[in-house]
Amino acid sequence: MPIIHHALVLNxxxxxxxxxxxxxxxxxxxxHGWEGKEILFSFDRxxxxxxxxxxxxxxxxxxxxxxxxxLASPEFQKQVYGIVKTGDMLWHWQNRKIIDILGTGYYHPxxxxxxxxxxxxxxxxxxxxxxxxxxxxxxxxxxxxxMGFNMEMIPMLKRHGFHYVIVDSNNVSxxxxxxxxxxxxxxxxxxxxxxxIIVVVRDRxxxxxxxxxxxxxxxxxxxxxxxxxxxxxxxVTTATDGENGGWFRNFRDNSNFWNVFYIPLLEHVGQxxxxxxxxxxxxxxxxxxxxxxxxxxxxxxxxxxxxxVGFTQWTGSDAQKNGLNRIRETSIAVHRVRDQIKSKxxxxxxxxxxxxxxxxxxxxxxxxWGEDWxxxxxxxxxxxxxxxxxxxxxxxxxx
Numbered sequence: 001m002p003i004i005h006h007a008l009v010l011n012x013x014x015x016x017x018x019x020x021x022x023x024x025x026x027x028x029x030x031x032h033g034w035e036g037k038e039i040l041f042s043f044d045r046x047x048x049x050x051x052x053x054x055x056x057x058x059x060x061x062x063x064x065x066x067x068x069x070x071l072a073s074p075e076f077q078k079q080v081y082g083i084v085k086t087g088d089m090l091w092h093w094q095n096r097k098i099i100d101i102l103g104t105g106y107y108h109p110x111x112x113x114x115x116x117x118x119x120x121x122x123x124x125x126x127x128x129x130x131x132x133x134x135x136x137x138x139x140x141x142x143x144x145x146x147m148g149f150n151m152e153m154i155p156m157l158k159r160h161g162f163h164y165v166i167v168d169s170n171n172v173s174x175x176x177x178x179x180x181x182x183x184x185x186x187x188x189x190x191x192x193x194x195x196x197i198i199v200v201v202r203d204r205x206x207x208x209x210x211x212x213x214x215x216x217x218x219x220x221x222x223x224x225x226x227x228x229x230x231x232x233x234x235x236v237t238t239a240t241d242g243e244n245g246g247w248f249r250n251f252r253d254n255s256n257f258w259n260v261f262y263i264p265l266l267e268h269v270g271q272x273x274x275x276x277x278x279x280x281x282x283x284x285x286x287x288x289x290x291x292x293x294x295x296x297x298x299x300x301x302x303x304x305x306x307x308x309v310g311f312t313q314w315t316g317s318d319a320q321k322n323g324l325n326r327i328r329e330t331s332i333a334v335h336r337v338r339d340q341i342k343s344k345x346x347x348x349x350x351x352x353x354x355x356x357x358x359x360x361x362x363x364x365x366x367x368x369w370g371e372d373w374x375x376x377x378x379x380x381x382x383x384x385x386x387x388x389x390x391x392x393x394x395x396x397x398x399x
Contacts, residue, residue, distance in 0.1 A: 002231075002275075005284050006236050006237075006238070006276050007060065007279055007281045010046070010060070011104075011145075012043065012064070012067055012241070014039065014064070014070060016360055017070075019036050019039065019040070019070055020070075023036035039249065041084065041249070042242065045258055046061070046258075047092035049259075049263060053263070054095075056269050056278060057266055060099075060141065060281065062103075063130075064105070064107070065107060065126040066106065071086040093134070100280050100282065101130065102142060103123065103126060104143045106359065108363055108365070110145060112153075114327060114362045115332075116156075117335050119153065121355070123142075123157075123160050125359070138161050139161075141163070142162040143239075145364055147202070149165065149296055149298070150296070150298035151296060154190060154192040154195045164281060167200070167201060168302070169184050170302070172201055173294060176188075182232075182292070183294070184226075185230060187201075187281075187290045188292050188293060190296055201237060202238065206236065207238045210240050211247070212245070212247060213257075219265075220274055235279070265278070303368075316370070317371055319371040320371065323377045327362055330381050334388060338351045341394065351388070354383075354385070357380040357381070358381065358384045361381045362377075
């Protein structure tokens with residue numbers, strides 16, 4: 001039986017200011033900040049769990065720009081002193097022996113739902129902060145926030161230097177004739193308007209188990225059964241959030257992902273007792289390359305409420321649709337005025353302020369929770385329009 005290569009992907013994201021709010025929020029028992037502390041502990045647990053397994057542990061982390069901004073902030077580090085040393089934690093995430101950092105969007109937008117003109121700026125800003133924190137200029141893989149992807153993104157991702165993108169198995173269709181196992185467990189090429197990128201396929205069902213809590217024995221038997229027909233060494237990619245739910249937040253040794261599942265897996269691997277091998281995606285690609293060509297249907301990953309097709313999780317109500325329409329209108333205005341300001345050599349401050357408020361308004365969380373957070377998007381859009389109007393005043397004065 002061929003070796004089964006396992007690529008573990010964890011997505012980490014907190015909206016701007018959310019951790020600070022959670023740390024100030026009391027629970028029903030009157031204890032302040034417990035949810036925020038659980039999230040911080042889950043972040044800190046990642047590298048700590050793997051220190052003694054550098055020869056075998058291989059995980060991929062995606063961390064949004066807003067999360068990195070918060071964790072790197074001296075003010076925030078002072079606030080959480082005595083809880084978690086976030087500066088030390090970010091330092092340990094630089095350990096390339098056990099962690100590969102994936103690129104993503106700064107404010108964690110659902111990329112296909114925001115104007116195409118804004119997508120590249122989310123990636124550019126993320127690369128700016130990530131290059132500073134992790135001391136490297138390039139990142140090979142890209143994690144689309146909420147796994148929201150369409151083929152139009154391929155040229156943009158290639159311009160930013162990404163070699164591969166992770167997509168959900170339910171959204172991939174074969175162009176090259178191939179078996180079910182080949183489609184799901186081999187990397188492929190996707191092409192759009194002269195650009196191409198490697199597509200790595202996330203196994204939705206096994207990822208669902210990873211998210212909710214799975215036994216090691218079940219995982220080993222399941223991936224063995226799923227890859228039994230492979231006449232090649234398969235790449236099984238599982239990807240979930242890395243800080244949401246009790247499975248990742250629970251700090252008890254007998255009740256969390258690391259102690260119940262991943263560390264026992266590494267111990268079995270170290271004793272050559274299983275055919276599963278944790279791997280970095282870039283190492284697998286270097287050794288085995290790609291197989292065929294696929295196309296990726298526009299969709300997101302599955303949530304607790306929806307399968308990701310049509311982005312209904314983020315677009316299901318009139319309030320959500322109206323907010324997204326206002327984002328598109330604001331984006332058109334920002335880019336129009338920005339071009340005019342730039343062409344006349346005027347001060348860019350006002351329009352730059354408008355742009356970052358627009359980008360933050362596009363955060364996926366603003367639309368994920370039904371209508372509960374849509375007001376946060378409108379609050380940033382209100383500020384964006386205030387700065388747009390100030391910038392337009394500059395133009396009128398110049399004339």
